[in-house]
Amino acid sequence: MTASLLGRLRLAVVALGLATSLSACDAVNRVPTLEEAAKSRWGEVQNQYQRRADLIPNLVETVKGYAQQEKDVLVQVTEARARASSVKVDAATVSDPQKFREFQDAQNQLSGALGRLLVTVERYPDLKSNANFLALQSQLEGTENRIAVARRDYIQAVQAYNTEIRTVPGRWIASTLYPEAKPMEAFTATPDASRPPNVKF
Secondary structure, three states: OOHHHHHHHHHHHHHHHHHHHHHHHHHHHHHHHHHHHHHHHHHHHHHHHHHHHHHHHHHHHHHHHHOHHHHHHHHHHHHHHHHHHHOOOOHHHOOOHHHHHHHHHHHHHHHHHHHHHHHHHOOOHHHHOOHHHHHHHHHHHHHHHHHHHHHHHHHHHHHHHHHHHHOOOHHHHHHHHOOOOOOOOOOOOOHHHHOOOOOOO
16 A cells, blocks of 8 residues: 555545544534524513513503593503513523413413403594504504514424434433433413404404
């Protein structure tokens, strides 16, 4: 065997070894990479919920000026916002089903209260045509759409992460190198979401 052939053979073996070790690094780093992606998506969900919470005081004040007799609905919205803002679930605790459920329930209550407020507004034509109200309503609708997109993205990221730590070889890698890796919680539909809405004409 000539020296140049032997040199090329050594180079091929080194290249193969390097490719194998890089491939192994990808597999080893996949668990924390997917976990960080899910946490990032969770941060966006929280960001959009915070945006909604920030819009509510202005919306309530605008409605209050037109609909003094709807005090109960306004109080419900304000209280629901306070409850939703008080329940905190950060990216480190999305693997705690109880805390996650508390957060989701508080946000669902706020969504319900906002829905009742917007139905109440239908009785006030002057309010419905008020420029401030229309701008706030538009921002709120846009925020609700952003929340839906952020939740969808989070659910997909959690699915990828949970699948990785439950299947081979990710399961082996997680149990060996990342024993603290636990499945994350995803959003679920509200209990009454499967019922068709009650429409009256």
